[in-house]
Amino acid sequence: MTNAELFLEYAALIALYIFSISLIFPFLRLFRGPTLPDRVVALDQIGVIIVGMMVCDVVYTREKLLLDVVLVVAFILAFGSMIIARYLYKQNKDQ
Amino acid sequence: MMEYIVGAILLISAIVVFIASVGIWRFKNLYARMHVVTKVSSLGLLLLLIGVNPLFLDWFVLFESAIVFGVLVFLSPVAAHVIARAARSIGTPGTTDEPEGKDTSDNLK
Amino acid sequence: MKPLYFLYFFIYYGFKVAESGLAIALQVVRGSRGEDGMLIEYQSTLKKGWRVVLLFNLISMTPGSMSIDINQEGNTILVHLLNRSDHKDFLKVTGKIETLLSKAL
Numbered sequence: 001m002t003n004a005e006l007f008l009e010y011a012a013l014i015a016l017y018i019f020s021i022s023l024i025f026p027f028l029r030l031f032r033g034p035t036l037p038d039r040v041v042a043l044d045q046i047g048v049i050i051v052g053m054m055v056c057d058v059v060y061t062r063e064k065l066l067l068d069v070v071l072v073v074a075f076i077l078a079f080g081s082m083i084i085a086r087y088l089y090k091q092n093k094d095q
Numbered sequence: 096m097m098e099y100i101v102g103a104i105l106l107i108s109a110i111v112v113f114i115a116s117v118g119i120w121r122f123k124n125l126y127a128r129m130h131v132v133t134k135v136s137s138l139g140l141l142l143l144l145i146g147v148n149p150l151f152l153d154w155f156v157l158f159e160s161a162i163v164f165g166v167l168v169f170l171s172p173v174a175a176h177v178i179a180r181a182a183r184s185i186g187t188p189g190t191t192d193e194p195e196g197k198d199t200s201d202n203l204k
Numbered sequence: 205m206k207p208l209y210f211l212y213f214f215i216y217y218g219f220k221v222a223e224s225g226l227a228i229a230l231q232v233v234r235g236s237r238g239e240d241g242m243l244i245e246y247q248s249t250l251k252k253g254w255r256v257v258l259l260f261n262l263i264s265m266t267p268g269s270m271s272i273d274i275n276q277e278g279n280t281i282l283v284h285l286l287n288r289s290d291h292k293d294f295l296k297v298t299g300k301i302e303t304l305l306s307k308a309l
Contacts, residue, residue, distance in 0.1 A: 007099060011103070011106055014106065018113055022115075029119055035125075035187050037181065041178065048112065048132075052112055058147060059105060059146075070159075074166050078167060078171070088181040089184065092181075092185045115229070122236075123239050126272075126284045130284075131228060134224045134227075134265070135225050139225075141221055172260070172261045172271070173261070179270075179272045180272065192243055
């Protein structure tokens with residue numbers, strides 16, 4: 001194993017550790033958030049961090065088929081918050 | 096040589112996403128938090144998806160990362176708009192101020 | 205003709221994402237709490253359709269401003285600014301984007 005590949009492997013691992021540490025703050029906001037839209041925003045940030053961890057895994061294992069998982073998570077992340085906002089509208093209409 | 100560039104881009108994007116997470120904990124208002132989630136996280140994802148490409152040098156990877164970038168970054172302002180409008184319509188505290196500067200705010204709700 | 209402009213907007217969009225992300229990240233690092241925001245209205249002269257959607261997304265990507273709501277006719281956009289001192293700068297940048305959109309598409 002050459003020097004450059006070793007550097008890339010350690011860089012991916014350290015980036016994965018930084019992503020895991022930064023997962024703390026949105027969870028704190030998710031538990032503390034005063035209202036429901038705050039929690040939706042925190043969930044959005046958690047999804048972004050999960051996508052980043054998945055891309056780090058792609059670089060670490062050099063398996064390019066894992067990008068399909070990134071695509072699926074991105075679609076769920078993009079449309080999930082819209083569905084929750086729709087639920088908020090409907091809750092407003094009922095009462 | 097290409098591995099050093101990819102590793103540096105990964106570390107920079109991880110630090111950017113960490114800054115976004117700190118900002119979502121520190122900011123006080125709902126709109127300010129939406130600013131952080133929409134912009135800083137989009138910058139982190141853009142750096143990550145650029146950094147994957149010179150490692151493989153493949154058309155498949157380029158196409159798929161372009162699709163992921165399009166879905167996440169073209170749809171995140173729309174998602175922020177939908178959440179902000181819902182929060183404004185149900186009267187979340189701190190988001191129901193009237194716009195300043197203009198006096199034609201009767202047809203906007 | 206059309207795909208070339210699409211590619212140009214893709215690259216321009218990426219550039220705007222980088223610029224605004226760096227600006228907000230610097231503001232977070234400096235220790236801001238995000239408390240001096242303000243809401244303004246922006247009167248647009250574009251017709252309804254794809255141009256309004258592109259203008260809406262590009263307003264969300266300029267540094268320090270985010271579009272929140274749009275009225276029924278599609279010519280008044282409610283914008284939230286993160287800092288109060290960005291008002292003049294926002295009007296200048298958005299006017300430039302609007303002329304570019306009405307000329308290109």
